[in-house]
Amino acid sequence: MYAYTNADRQDLFQEMVIQLWKAYPKFKGDAKLSTWMYRVVINTAITGLRKKRDFITSYEPSGLPEHISDDNTARAEEEQLQQLYNAIEQLNEIEKAIVMLYMEDHSYIEMEDILGISDGNLRVKMNRIKEKLRQLTKKY
Amino acid sequence: MIMELDDLKNTWQQTPPNKNSNTDIMEIIQHKSYGPLAALKRAYRKQIVLMLLLPLFLLMVNSQNIQGVLTSILFWCYVAFCIYIIVFAYYNYQIVSKMENMDAMVKTNLEQQVHLLEKRANWEVSTLRLILLFFIVLVEVVPYLQHYRMLDKWHSLPIAVRFGAYALLLLLQYFLNKRIKQRKVGRHLDYLKELLKEMQ
Numbered sequence: 001m002y003a004y005t006n007a008d009r010q011d012l013f014q015e016m017v018i019q020l021w022k023a024y025p026k027f028k029g030d031a032k033l034s035t036w037m038y039r040v041v042i043n044t045a046i047t048g049l050r051k052k053r054d055f056i057t058s059y060e061p062s063g064l065p066e067h068i069s070d071d072n073t074a075r076a077e078e079e080q081l082q083q084l085y086n087a088i089e090q091l092n093e094i095e096k097a098i099v100m101l102y103m104e105d106h107s108y109i110e111m112e113d114i115l116g117i118s119d120g121n122l123r124v125k126m127n128r129i130k131e132k133l134r135q136l137t138k139k140y
Numbered sequence: 141m142i143m144e145l146d147d148l149k150n151t152w153q154q155t156p157p158n159k160n161s162n163t164d165i166m167e168i169i170q171h172k173s174y175g176p177l178a179a180l181k182r183a184y185r186k187q188i189v190l191m192l193l194l195p196l197f198l199l200m201v202n203s204q205n206i207q208g209v210l211t212s213i214l215f216w217c218y219v220a221f222c223i224y225i226i227v228f229a230y231y232n233y234q235i236v237s238k239m240e241n242m243d244a245m246v247k248t249n250l251e252q253q254v255h256l257l258e259k260r261a262n263w264e265v266s267t268l269r270l271i272l273l274f275f276i277v278l279v280e281v282v283p284y285l286q287h288y289r290m291l292d293k294w295h296s297l298p299i300a301v302r303f304g305a306y307a308l309l310l311l312l313q314y315f316l317n318k319r320i321k322q323r324k325v326g327r328h329l330d331y332l333k334e335l336l337k338e339m340q
Contacts, residue, residue, distance in 0.1 A: 011174070013168075014168050014171055015173060015174070015175055017165060017168045017169060018168065018169055018171065018173045019173070019240075019242050021165075021169045022173075022240070023241070023242055023243045026241070026243060027243065036243055039242070039243055039244065039245060039246065039249075040242045040243050042246050043242040043243075043244070043246055043249045044175075044242055046246065046250075046335065047242075047249065047250065047253055047332065081148070081151065084145070084148050092334075092335065092338055093335055094246075094335055094338045094339055095338070097246065099145065102145070102149065103145075103148065103149045103152045103153070104152075105149070105153065113245070114245065114246065115245060115246045115247060115339070116245030116246055116247030116248050116339070117247060117339050129145070130144070130145050133144075133145055134144070
């Protein structure tokens with residue numbers, strides 16, 4: 001979601017690991033370790049590793065999770081999946097973070113703890129994102 | 141038919157996680173961080189070292205006339221300038237170190253980044269102004285203490301011309317400040333502020 005090519009993904013992963021390693025001594029245990037880790041990696045993706053994405057004209061979808069399906073339905077579903085990924089690509093960094101946490105099945109309380117956006121506001125944003133994705137996927 | 145986010149969520153959860161080609165954590169942490177903040181820190185470190193070495197280099201070049209260099213007001217002004225730049229680079233280094241803290245909530249982190257970046261940009265503008273004022277004072281005062289051909293020539297011009305030129309310089313700097321700020325951190329600041337607005 002935050003990296004466009006395989007090389008970018010590798011770089012981002014490496015940077016996230018470095019930031020986690022550097023931040024760990026300051027971990028005080030006032031949040032769950034997983035919550036703390038999500039904070040570090042999302043902050044790194046959003047602000048710690050900003051690439052010149054204006055110059056990026058295409059991205060390699062090969063790094064996206066592969067869709068598990070049988071051969072008969074694979075093609076149509078792959079296309080839909082690709083449309084949805086393209087739509088997610090159009091979201092801003094905060095919306096992407098919300099989508100990512102949603103897909104990882106985090107509760108709104110956990111998301112609030114990671115992002116600092118209130119539970120109610122997150123629900124509103126989630127509905128807006130879903131609607132935005134619906135509109136965007138129609139375009140593709 | 142359009143695939144919804146909830147369908148993607150199901151698919152996502154059935155998908156085995158992507159295996160990263162390099163899973164050797166110990167190997168990864170040996171790498172240098174190449175993010176913009178780490179790059180800035182490296183740049184400030186270089187600046188500090190360079191400013192420490194420059195006066196020494198000047199002394200080495202003029203090793204046959206050390207006494208002359210050591211009694212030159214311009215040399216000591218240059219040393220003062222280097223010290224000021226070192227202090228400024230160190231201050232910037234500290235700000236960037238604070239910006240490297242990534243373990244706060246995303247919104248808090250964004251607010252902190254915006255605050256620190258604005259603080260840094262304002263400092264940069266003030267520093268540029270101070271350097272310019274320092275330069276003006278230097279050019280005006282030094283000829284009364286020591287004689288340098290260029291400065292004497294400058295002082296032979298009418299006072300109105302000299303001070304007009306200084307005023308023009310200050311005015312130019314005032315108008316350039318915004319541009320400098322925009323070029324240095326403007327785009328990134330706008331980006332962070334936009335994200336913060338999205339979180340309201």
